[in-house]
Amino acid sequence: MAIEGDKPVSGxxxxxxxxxxxxxxxxxxIKSFTMDPDDVAAYGPLCDETGKPMxxxxxxxxxxxxxxxxxxxxxxxxxxxALKSRRLYVLRTALPDAGEEEYYHDDLxxxxxxxxxxxxxxxxxxxxxxxxxxxxEIEDEAGGAVMVPFTRAAVPEVDLAGGSMVxxxxxxxxxxxxxxxxxxxxxxxxx
Numbered sequence: 001m002a003i004e005g006d007k008p009v010s011g012x013x014x015x016x017x018x019x020x021x022x023x024x025x026x027x028x029x030i031k032s033f034t035m036d037p038d039d040v041a042a043y044g045p046l047c048d049e050t051g052k053p054m055x056x057x058x059x060x061x062x063x064x065x066x067x068x069x070x071x072x073x074x075x076x077x078x079x080x081x082a083l084k085s086r087r088l089y090v091l092r093t094a095l096p097d098a099g100e101e102e103y104y105h106d107d108l109x110x111x112x113x114x115x116x117x118x119x120x121x122x123x124x125x126x127x128x129x130x131x132x133x134x135x136x137e138i139e140d141e142a143g144g145a146v147m148v149p150f151t152r153a154a155v156p157e158v159d160l161a162g163g164s165m166v167x168x169x170x171x172x173x174x175x176x177x178x179x180x181x182x183x184x185x186x187x188x189x190x191x
Contacts, residue, residue, distance in 0.1 A: 012051060012089040013106050016040040021080035022068055028080050029066040030057070030088070033105070037067050043094040049087060057088075101152075105134075107160055113138045113148075116156065116168040121146070124165070138167070146174060 016032045032040040041057035048054050061068040074080050098104055105127035113121040113136075122140040127150065129135070134150035148154050148167055157166035 011092045012047060012049075013092050013095060013104060014087050014089050015043065015046070016067070016088040018083045018086045018088065019066060020084050021077045022063060024077050026070065026074040026076050026080045027060065028057075028069050028071065028074065028083060029063065030069055031065070032067050037062070040067055040088065041069060043090040047089040047091070049089065051089075054086075054088070103158060103160070108136065108150075108158070108165070110163070111158070111160075112164040113167050114164055116166050121167055121174075136165075136167075148173070 015034050016030045018028050019031050020029045021027065022029050030040055032038075034040050034042075038059050041059045045053045045056050055071045055073070057069040057071060059067055059069050074083070092106075095104070098107070108124050108127050111124045113124055115121050120141075122138045122145075124136055125139040125145065126137040127134055128137060128147075136148045136150045136155065138146050138148060140146065146169075148169060154168060154170065155165055156168055159165065
């Protein structure tokens with residue numbers, strides 16, 4: 001969901017963000033949030049946070065983990081730099097349905113997180129992927145946050161229709177204590 005002033009604009013999904021310019025000809029560097037980075041340009045015209053159509057991207061390459069794209073009317077570095085930090089949205093209806101046990105990050109944000117043994121953990125504030133897999137950020141009632149790996153073991157149940165997920169945290173995740181390493185920890189290939 002995007003924000004228009006104080007009003008949410010529903011039906012939009014963020015698929016990327018412009019992180020800067022490349023070169024002098026107006027090329028944009030885009031961090032793509034789509035599974036296939038090139039798909040940031042595959043769903044038709046992109047919108048800003050208000051739902052106002054902005055432009056269509058044409059992917060022309062890749063550099064340092066970013067998609068390089070061109071846009072009609074952006075012909076120099078200054079014009080490209082002026083778009084830096086702009087989030088890129090598409091209408092949810094333009095996206096394919098998620099597969100079984102697949103979720104759009106936007107679908108998870110706002111879910112109530114309950115503990116597997118009972119009790120409330122908090123509300124999903126964000127979903128991050130720092131390269132090693134998705135991590136769910138859950139805000140508790142006191143305003144603190146806990147990061148939970150979005151794996152089948154740590155999140156055994158997601159109920160989108162019911163607005164909740166069940167979390168089975170690893171020992172020590174919620175109480176701040178550390179679990180001592182076991183003898184089995186380490187490189188399995190060591191003799």
